[in-house]
Amino acid sequence: MNFADRLNQMLVLLGYVMVDVAVIGAGQTKFGNHKLGLKGMWAEAAENAYSSVDLDFEPRQIDEAFIGSVAFGGSQLGNTAALLTEHSGLDGIPVRRVENACASSGFALRDAWMAIKSGQADIVVAGGIEKMNDLSAERKRFWLGVSGDTEWERLAGLTFPGTYALMARRHFHEHDSSHDDLVHISVKNHMHGFENEHAHIRKQVSFEKAESGFMVADPLTLYDCCPTSDGASCVILAADHVARQFTEDPVWIRSSGAASDRLALHDRPSVTQLLATQKAAKAAYSAAGLTANDIDLAEVHDCFTIAELMATEDLGFTDHGQGGVFAREGRGVRNEGAVCINPSGGLKSKGHPLGATGTGQAVEVFKQLRGTVEDSRQVRDAETGLTHNVGGSGATCAVHIFGRERNG
Amino acid sequence: MDEHVHWKGYLAVINKDGLYIQSSYVHGDQIVYGPDSDSTTMGIAAIQLMLNKGHLIESMHLPDSVDARIVYLATGVDSMTHNSELEFENILWDLLGGDEATLVITKSNSESYDFEEPQDVEIIDTDFHNDMAEAWRLEQETHHVSQGAYVSKSQYLEGAPARLSLRSQKVGDRMIWPPRQLDENGSRFSKDSHQLVAEAHVESWTKLSAAGAPSEFSLRAPILGGIQTLLVRFEQGPRGVFLVTDDLDYSPEIGDTVHFAVRRIYAQEGMMRYGLKAFPKR
Numbered sequence: 001m002n003f004a005d006r007l008n009q010m011l012v013l014l015g016y017v018m019v020d021v022a023v024i025g026a027g028q029t030k031f032g033n034h035k036l037g038l039k040g041m042w043a044e045a046a047e048n049a050y051s052s053v054d055l056d057f058e059p060r061q062i063d064e065a066f067i068g069s070v071a072f073g074g075s076q077l078g079n080t081a082a083l084l085t086e087h088s089g090l091d092g093i094p095v096r097r098v099e100n101a102c103a104s105s106g107f108a109l110r111d112a113w114m115a116i117k118s119g120q121a122d123i124v125v126a127g128g129i130e131k132m133n134d135l136s137a138e139r140k141r142f143w144l145g146v147s148g149d150t151e152w153e154r155l156a157g158l159t160f161p162g163t164y165a166l167m168a169r170r171h172f173h174e175h176d177s178s179h180d181d182l183v184h185i186s187v188k189n190h191m192h193g194f195e196n197e198h199a200h201i202r203k204q205v206s207f208e209k210a211e212s213g214f215m216v217a218d219p220l221t222l223y224d225c226c227p228t229s230d231g232a233s234c235v236i237l238a239a240d241h242v243a244r245q246f247t248e249d250p251v252w253i254r255s256s257g258a259a260s261d262r263l264a265l266h267d268r269p270s271v272t273q274l275l276a277t278q279k280a281a282k283a284a285y286s287a288a289g290l291t292a293n294d295i296d297l298a299e300v301h302d303c304f305t306i307a308e309l310m311a312t313e314d315l316g317f318t319d320h321g322q323g324g325v326f327a328r329e330g331r332g333v334r335n336e337g338a339v340c341i342n343p344s345g346g347l348k349s350k351g352h353p354l355g356a357t358g359t360g361q362a363v364e365v366f367k368q369l370r371g372t373v374e375d376s377r378q379v380r381d382a383e384t385g386l387t388h389n390v391g392g393s394g395a396t397c398a399v400h401i402f403g404r405e406r407n408g
Numbered sequence: 409m410d411e412h413v414h415w416k417g418y419l420a421v422i423n424k425d426g427l428y429i430q431s432s433y434v435h436g437d438q439i440v441y442g443p444d445s446d447s448t449t450m451g452i453a454a455i456q457l458m459l460n461k462g463h464l465i466e467s468m469h470l471p472d473s474v475d476a477r478i479v480y481l482a483t484g485v486d487s488m489t490h491n492s493e494l495e496f497e498n499i500l501w502d503l504l505g506g507d508e509a510t511l512v513i514t515k516s517n518s519e520s521y522d523f524e525e526p527q528d529v530e531i532i533d534t535d536f537h538n539d540m541a542e543a544w545r546l547e548q549e550t551h552h553v554s555q556g557a558y559v560s561k562s563q564y565l566e567g568a569p570a571r572l573s574l575r576s577q578k579v580g581d582r583m584i585w586p587p588r589q590l591d592e593n594g595s596r597f598s599k600d601s602h603q604l605v606a607e608a609h610v611e612s613w614t615k616l617s618a619a620g621a622p623s624e625f626s627l628r629a630p631i632l633g634g635i636q637t638l639l640v641r642f643e644q645g646p647r648g649v650f651l652v653t654d655d656l657d658y659s660p661e662i663g664d665t666v667h668f669a670v671r672r673i674y675a676q677e678g679m680m681r682y683g684l685k686a687f688p689k690r
Contacts, residue, residue, distance in 0.1 A: 056665060095410055122481040141623040151567055152586060155673055155683060157635035158614075159622050165614035166639045166649075173612070218615045266647035267586075271612065384683050 002199070012119040012239070020406050021116045022243035022250035025053035026366040028233035028359075031351030032200040033133045033376055036230075038076060039087045042067075042129050042173035043288045045232035046088035049125075053236065054247040061091035062236070063121035066111040068096055068104030068191050069355035070130035073135045099355075101147030102303065104357030105149055105233065106389025106398030110256045113400075118237045123242065127234035128360070130353035140228070147392045148171045149264035156320060160303065161217035161225055163265050163393045164358075168219055168306035171272045177324025179211075179219050182305035184327045186348060189302060193345015195376050200229045202352025206229040224305040229351030233360035240406070251369045252406045254384075257284030258292075265393055272321075274394035277314035281388070284399040288309065288407060292316030295339050295401070296382045297368055301390040308332075309390055312341060315399070335357045340379045343368060358389035365402045409523040416669035417442065417653055417687065418455040419528060422461065425521035426514035430453040431677065433532040433655075439508040440532060443540045443632070443654040444671040447473040447511065449684065451503055452670045454513050455483045467494055469516065471505035477565075478682050482572040482670050534629065540654075545625040550678040554572045564681055571683045572670060574604035585646040607689070608640035611647065613660040624674040628654075638686050640666060650686040658688055665689040 011017040027048025031042050036044065050059060065085050071077040081095040106130025110167040112126035133142065145159035153163060171177050186208055192201035205223060213221030243250045259279035262268045268275065285291055292315060302308035302314065309323035317339055318326040326332065332341030344350045344364040347357060365385035367373045385402045411418040411553040431441050437535035441450070451474045458465060467486045469568040470476050476489035488494045504512045514521045519548055545599055546552065567586065569575035577597045585604055586599055615636045621629035629635050638660060653671055668684040675681065 030582075035481040067585060132647075138626070140624070145622060151563060153649055155571075155618060155625070155681065156621055157622060157625055157637045158615070158649060159620060161620050162614050162637055164633075165616075166637070169614065169662070170612040170639070193687050214617070215615075216617055216620045220614075266649050271639065326562045330453065 003083035003290050008117055009283055012235075012241075015385060019117055020240040021113050021120060021253045022240060022252055023235055023242055023253060023366050023402065024238045024246040025049045025057070025232065025236040026363040027052050028198055028356070028363045029231050030198045031229040031231035031356070031360065032091055034131070034230035038080075038084065038129060038131055038240040041131070041230065041232040042084040042127070043087050043128070044254035045127060046125075051093065054249060054400070055245065057246050059109050062090055062093060062125050064093055064115055065090055065095040065125040065127070066098050066113070066115075068099070068106070068110035068358060069181065070099060070147065070173040071352060072100060072132050073139065075210040080129075085401055089186060090125070090177060090287050098185050100396045101391035102301070102352070102354050103261040103358055103389045103391030103396045103398050104355040105360070106387065106400070107258065107396070109235065109359055109400060110398050112237050113253055113256050115295055120149070122162060122239045124228060124237045125234060126237060126359055126362075127232065127254065128356035128358055130355040131230050132353060136397075142229070148244065152266070153263055160393060161220055162306040164306050165193040165217035165345045166265060166309065167271055167393075168304075169235040171306065171310070171323075173221070174272055175321035177309065181220035181309060182220075182224050182325040183207055184212045184330070185302065185305040188330070188333055189308075189342050189346040189348040192343055192377070192380050193349025194298070195348060196345050199345045199349050200227050201349050202336050218306060220306070224395065226303050226347035229353040231351060231353035231356045231360065233356045233363050235359050235362045235366065237330065241281050242267060249370055251366050254401045254407050255284045256401045257281060259283070261394055262279040263392065263395045268394070274310060274314050274397065275389065276394050276397035277311060277388065277390065277399070279399040280399040281315050284386075284401050288401045288403075290384065290401060293338070294384050295386045296384050297343050297365065297379045298388060299364050300341055300388040301357070302342060302348050303352060303390070305348065307390065308341065308346065315386070315388060317341070334377070335380050343377060345378050358387065361387040362398050362400065362402070369402060369404055412458075412524070413457065414528070414541050415457050416654060417445070417647050418450055419526035420454065420457055421523045421526055422436055422457070423523060424459065425518060425523065426512060427454055427458055428523035429457070429511050430526055431509035432528070432530050433509070433530045435532050435534065435537050439510055439529070440537060441509045441659065442684065445509075446672060446681075447471065447505055447509075448478050449670050449672060450474040450509065451511055452479055454483045454503065454511055455479065455485050458513055459483065465501050467499045468501040468503050468513075470503050473505050475680070475682070478568075478670075480683075481568045484573070535536040539631045540628065543631060544675065545671070547627055547675040548678060553645065553677050556690070559676075559681070561677070561679055570682070574684070576602050578602045578605050582686055583642075583646055585642070585648065587631060604642050604644055604646065604680065606684075608642045608648070608666055610638050610660050610662055610664040610666060610688070612662065613637065624676065638666065640686065648657040650684060653685045653687045656687055660688070
């Protein structure tokens, strides 16, 4: 570190300068059914992230790590992060597991961003991991839905498909939307994920097939639900005064917004809007000085197709109640609408390894903004991207805005 | 003159001797409980009907087959089984269990009672009846426990007054249910007891496939063909989610009015968990 960098660091610590945070590297495993266990998957994601850094970089330069995981199945439920960092060249640094249901690594990313913003660290890893497909079917049933409201929703027979089904039916009742609109979302996300080498389900589906899927939770069919996936993802963040040591082409985290809401759907004022998303998005847009109109691509949390429909409204890509029309008109299709929704295929096609999803979204945005995804998947002229990571049925939410440019 | 009443899924007869109640279902020549009923749920329904008819009942002798704690939480009627400080001679009412799915409520000093036989019994399908009985038997074994979404006995009991009798809180004109702990000022919500009126309107509904049902319902969901849940709003404001009673073939519509009855929800670690389930207002 040269004198100017040291001076800048001191000014940051003293609060005279606000530090900007860059993503200098990002990598992940393929999402899907893995033979690898936790250690192997995490090592692969970390290795991919390390090797994605353009200039000389060694993991020993990392100051701190935040790793999101629900610890599905109870596997290494305690001290997950210490085990994983031990196997990725990060011995000795402060680490912790971050748990906020499906938004675990979205919040790990926020924590890592805050660690750098505060001046306490210069280079920080944010990641996530989940192993879901090594459980017996019966044991998996025990674990699915543990992030919902256990006492009231679970004892009313609900898991997440059921909770989102309640939202969907109510949305259809209140607004100009129908199950056909959800089918459009499913078809789009499978189309986007088809060419993504990291996607769990690389298969296109026709409208007719998606329309007639097996009913999981009326009105949601199999084609409205994301798969349960194994996977890990990892991003490396750096303070602006050190970022240029590692790349001439950083992606900047322009803002981070987060919020929470009542855990149970029935306790919320609305069942067709996620207030946590609205609050987190408002905070993120405000801090970045941007609006939804400035976003070129968005990785949104489509655990169920109705979740994407509602997210397009709650994130401001369309008006409240117009999510069905937005989907029907194909306004989220890559290089067709003003914003590409889920260029990776989203949770629906790319997969949903709970704790790895949030930073997995950041990996996609990092690559899209640097133009390093497969040519056929590239969102044209992508300058600004957004990630939207939801915990449970909307109890927690983290929104991040990324850009080729720093905040003005 | 006996009064015949269809009440919370059961058949009741009321006269000067008290109340007779029985399950709506027969299997062979036996009266049997429906798929999510037992003597506790029917006993609660019987007491609620008596209270509804204006009888003042503070305590009651209960048969062993009835869960006295659940009866107290659901109706406020106490018993020696639940409260050892009660004195035998001060209890004025008896709940008497029969060999089949029948119960009688009568005054403790009555020497005899006589009721007309209820009409409208239904024949329950033999396979359905046997399969459900076996599923409940397995579920009540002490080793049957959810390893993920675990609701402990103490957690269940903490929420039981709200679950069984819609016990709620009131702030100004606003009713709050289920109850909460601290408000925005960091103060405890008042513990004054309020109760929601047990009538609500359907705002949304779903039916989970048997394969998608929570593990707590995994033994019974395939027999029932799935699990049906309603999102409802009570007249006084709060929303809630409730299972539909198991013995109904009900196709809900948004806007329907529903009422509630105590039924078996699921069993874990040998303890039956009871709660309110919804059924449409006839």
